[in-house]
Amino acid sequence: xxxxxxxxxxxxREEFQNDLISWFSREQRDLPWRKDQDPYKVWVSEIMLQQxxxxxxxxxxxxxxxxxxxxxxxxxxxxxxVLKAWEGLGYYSRVRNLxxxxxxxxxxxxxxxxxxxxxxxxxxxxxxxxxxAILSIAYSKPEPAVDGNVMRVFSRILSIWLxxxxxxxxxxxxxxxxxxxSKENPSFFNQALMELGALICTPTSPSCLLCxxxxxxxxxxxGVQTELPIKSKKKSARKLNMAAAVLFTEDDRVLIHKRPGxxxxxxxxxxxxxxxxxxxxxRKQLLQLMEEEYGVDCSLKAGVxxxxxxxxxxxxxxxxxxVGSVYSNTLEGSELIAVTPFEMEKYAFPVSHQKIWKETGxxxxxx
DNA sequence: CAAGCGTGGAA
DNA sequence: TTTCCAAGCTT
Numbered sequence: 001x002x003x004x005x006x007x008x009x010x011x012x013r014e015e016f017q018n019d020l021i022s023w024f025s026r027e028q029r030d031l032p033w034r035k036d037q038d039p040y041k042v043w044v045s046e047i048m049l050q051q052x053x054x055x056x057x058x059x060x061x062x063x064x065x066x067x068x069x070x071x072x073x074x075x076x077x078x079x080x081x082v083l084k085a086w087e088g089l090g091y092y093s094r095v096r097n098l099x100x101x102x103x104x105x106x107x108x109x110x111x112x113x114x115x116x117x118x119x120x121x122x123x124x125x126x127x128x129x130x131x132x133a134i135l136s137i138a139y140s141k142p143e144p145a146v147d148g149n150v151m152r153v154f155s156r157i158l159s160i161w162l163x164x165x166x167x168x169x170x171x172x173x174x175x176x177x178x179x180x181x182s183k184e185n186p187s188f189f190n191q192a193l194m195e196l197g198a199l200i201c202t203p204t205s206p207s208c209l210l211c212x213x214x215x216x217x218x219x220x221x222x223g224v225q226t227e228l229p230i231k232s233k234k235k236s237a238r239k240l241n242m243a244a245a246v247l248f249t250e251d252d253r254v255l256i257h258k259r260p261g262x263x264x265x266x267x268x269x270x271x272x273x274x275x276x277x278x279x280x281x282x283r284k285q286l287l288q289l290m291e292e293e294y295g296v297d298c299s300l301k302a303g304v305x306x307x308x309x310x311x312x313x314x315x316x317x318x319x320x321x322x323v324g325s326v327y328s329n330t331l332e333g334s335e336l337i338a339v340t341p342f343e344m345e346k347y348a349f350p351v352s353h354q355k356i357w358k359e360t361g362x363x364x365x366x367x
Numbered sequence: 368c369a370a371g372c373g374t375g376g377a378a
Numbered sequence: 379t380t381t382c383c384a385a386g387c388t389t
Binding site: 045046047048049050051052053056097124127128129130148149150191194195198203233236313 | 381382383384385386387388
């Protein structure tokens, strides 16, 4: 494609903006982050919505704002409590970056979310999309906010056959938005593009007959709307065999471990677990690795209590779960802590380890 | 740039 | 059952 934006000139800018914004004014969903334009709440919602569905986010957003209503509240909160509020949402670096960023807003910007592209983009976790979203929605700045919806919508409207999975493509769509965005209402313009992508211009079987901008759509005119956008496939996930141990002390506390500050599930808590070479040798390796990694002697009941499969986007964990016991006087100086089942509720666990607890420790203690 | 980083739902 | 995600950012 020599000129990806060749259809830009055929758009009647005024009519396009009007059709799009009036549709959004009529049809927009009633969402909790649309009650006001508080930059902090807009910010929180945009971080939560990254790669995450609206229906999933709604209860998390309400709880999070209830618990941390202001920048000050979040900045001064314990990271443990912040991660707990995010538990189950995934991509946990998002919320650690968010807390880092609100602290920076307090220190550098007197507690006011900055309103310039340069300043707001410098905040941890605020990339080009989130910067544009906050600037347009909270501050009415005519900045593009190009997410997956916007790329899909514009790939169709302007018949752009670029691979939207390639990072280099985003700037083409940003240029398109800069050309077409309403200077009078950039907030509704950007939100309308995303709302259109979510409700009408969906990935498969778009509802073109209900589309407010069908008359402006090059792909519809050519009948190729279901062939767009072009999106290359991701690599499939790799599999790992894991073994995990739910270990009780003599006084019925449970051993847990805090994961490292970087990488997968950073700073979340877990039951001791390791990658094991083969299934069937899991129990023996687990005992050995508990000694090597944590210096803890423990005993495991014979046999796998339950098997849990947990699917990430890039990894599949097949976890064999064992149950056993440990003498608490061997824990001194290890990276493990022993907590009561009641205390476990304060700690944030990945979903995989919530499953482990539900199918082992919780059930055992109930009896 | 490509890879790493979660999860629950829909097709 | 398998695939593909859904309002992306960091390294």
